[in-house]
Amino acid sequence: MNQYQTPPIAPTQISFDVESGSMSPTGPTLIRRASDLKGCFKDEGALAELITNLNPEIYQVVSSIVPEVSRELPQSITTIRPGSVSGELFMTKGHQHPDPQGEIYFGLAGEGGVIMYDGHDTKWVEVQVGKIAYIPPGWAHRSINTGSSDYKFLAVYPGSAGHDYQWVLDHGMGLRAYFENGKLKLEDYK
Ligand code: PAN
Ligand code: ZN
Numbered sequence: 001m002n003q004y005q006t007p008p009i010a011p012t013q014i015s016f017d018v019e020s021g022s023m024s025p026t027g028p029t030l031i032r033r034a035s036d037l038k039g040c041f042k043d044e045g046a047l048a049e050l051i052t053n054l055n056p057e058i059y060q061v062v063s064s065i066v067p068e069v070s071r072e073l074p075q076s077i078t079t080i081r082p083g084s085v086s087g088e089l090f091m092t093k094g095h096q097h098p099d100p101q102g103e104i105y106f107g108l109a110g111e112g113g114v115i116m117y118d119g120h121d122t123k124w125v126e127v128q129v130g131k132i133a134y135i136p137p138g139w140a141h142r143s144i145n146t147g148s149s150d151y152k153f154l155a156v157y158p159g160s161a162g163h164d165y166q167w168v169l170d171h172g173m174g175l176r177a178y179f180e181n182g183k184l185k186l187e188d189y190k
Contacts, residue, residue, distance in 0.1 A: 021079040027063035043086035080145040094142025094168040097161035103135040106154040110145030122174025161188035
């Protein structure tokens with residue numbers, strides 16, 4: 001054991017399966033349904049209707065065994081289902097890292113991207129298969145499925161970064177992503 005291992009994670013191989021969006025050995029899995037995304041979509045009435053009717057899964061996050069603790073480098077695969085609420089594309093809740101540190105997203109399958117917002121400027125970065133989106137420290141981030149199949153990406157982030165969801169509810173994301181006339185349309189948040 002060396003001085004930095006708290007708790008010790010042995011050097012290890014982690015497999016990821018793009019088809020199922022899973023990792024092995026696997027850590028915690030989180031499923032977020034429509035009811036978990038209150039406050040995210042502009043059309044709150046349409047979201048409420050979706051919750052009453054089906055409350056479908058919007059996305060899931062499968063984590064590896066590497067824990068979210070200081071000096072470790074956890075990873076997770078997010079799978080966002082295709083769909084929209086009144087044209088606003090299915091998305092993750094989005095968060096800010098309270099301990100501002102960089103993060104990378106590797107595109108694994110489908111079509112999507114990430115809205116980043118630092119409280120002043122907002123950026124849209126596509127995340128295709130074979131591309132990496134770099135999220136700098138201090139930029140809140142929210143992922144969007146812009147296609148008609150599952151959109152999957154692998155996230156790698158510092159274990160001490162933390163996740164602040166309230167920041168996005170309080171500040172917004174600068175942009176909203178819609179599917180209109182067969183293509184992606186980004187609009188001011190409002
Ligand atoms: C990602 C996200 C994941 C789900 O692993 O946590 O895509 O998005 P929300 O956390 O906003 O629900 C990441 O950015 N981790 O830091
Ligand atoms: Zn993050």
